[in-house]
Amino acid sequence: MEKQKIAVLGAGSWGTGLAQVINDNGHEARLWSFNSEQVNEINTQHTNSAYLGNQKFDEKIRAYSDLSEALDGVDGIMFVVPTKAIREVAKQVNEVINHKVYVMHASKGLEQGTHKRISEILEEEISPEFRSDIIVVSGPSHAEEVAVRDLTLITAASSSENDAKYVQKLLSNNYFRIYTNNDVVGVETAGALKNIIAVGAGALHGLGYGDNAKAAIITRGLAEITRLGVALGADPLTYIGLSGVGDLIVTGTSPHSRNWRAGNALGQGERLTDIESNMGMVIEGVSTTKAAYELASSLNIEMPITETIYNVLYNEADLRKAIKDVMTREFKSENEYNV
């Protein structure tokens, strides 16, 4: 593949990790951030200390605060801002872009109010003449591990096989391996909804429950994620892939995960507002819980774990009482896929 110029929008931990992968592969990685102090730090110190400690990055990774400069002559744009900022940043991109580019995103969430997936927002906001089919980059990938080049396997999903293969070539190397997938709905819902389950798994840990409970929430979480995703048009098999069970394992068991850490703190009795202000990074599972709860209710889909976490996060339900309630629901059969 010829040298590509890629603008990575969002210089948090994941945007920075992906920019390093792109740079390692011999391409030009431009990191865009609206925070000029951070841009200055990346360009002069080659660190991104608010997100990735004192790790040094290659001097070739340049940061930009001016979006039109960052997008000038690029081959592709990778959106990695929090879900709540996607629409606003996509609108800005559409105003300044003047040539056709590959449009990728690596964010995980559902839009508040509309319950839309991120690729749907990007399709709405960026004119078709300026973009490829959207490519979703998702899977088990703590930024902290990718930043130190630990082995990582994830998925690039697009309705266009060629566009997915472009990202496979762009990002793959000897520590980062990409599988293509044509199930955009499945990959995107898997990435968004696993954050809800990670909050729940963290909460169980914080309350002192053991491994059995954590295996249970991950497995039954997968069942309800699949239920909602299939109702939205996903292939159920996608959920046993990297973006499904893979990402549930990585975020549902690890203190690297901000969602797991937020749940753990809830389990230990901290207040959500304090947890959010102390994290300093996005906890997507909090807003995704609300969007998924509303969406599932409107489609009449049972998501008991999501509903429980919604009541804890938004209705001040007592965590132990909420767990008791979900444990004593009417009995079910695992064979009944729809319940």
Ligand SMILES: NC(=O)C1=CN([C@@H]2O[C@H](COP(=O)(O)OP(=O)(O)OC[C@H]3O[C@@H](n4cnc5c(N)ncnc54)[C@H](O)[C@@H]3O)[C@@H](O)[C@H]2O)C=CC1
């Ligand atoms: N950190 C990780 O390990 C992974 C994160 N993700 C996803 O990537 C997305 C971003 O996550 P992180 O990089 O971890 O978040 P972060 O909280 O570390 O950083 C987000 C970046 O976006 C910027 N930002 C926030 N609001 C903005 C706005 N309105 N306009 C422009 N920029 C804005 C922030 O300044 C920050 O630089 C999330 O959706 C997350 O779920 C996906 C895989 C791994």
Ligand SMILES: O=C(CO)COP(=O)(O)O
């Ligand atoms: O999506 C992730 C890993 O695949 C990161 O999860 P957190 O946002 O919970 O840190």
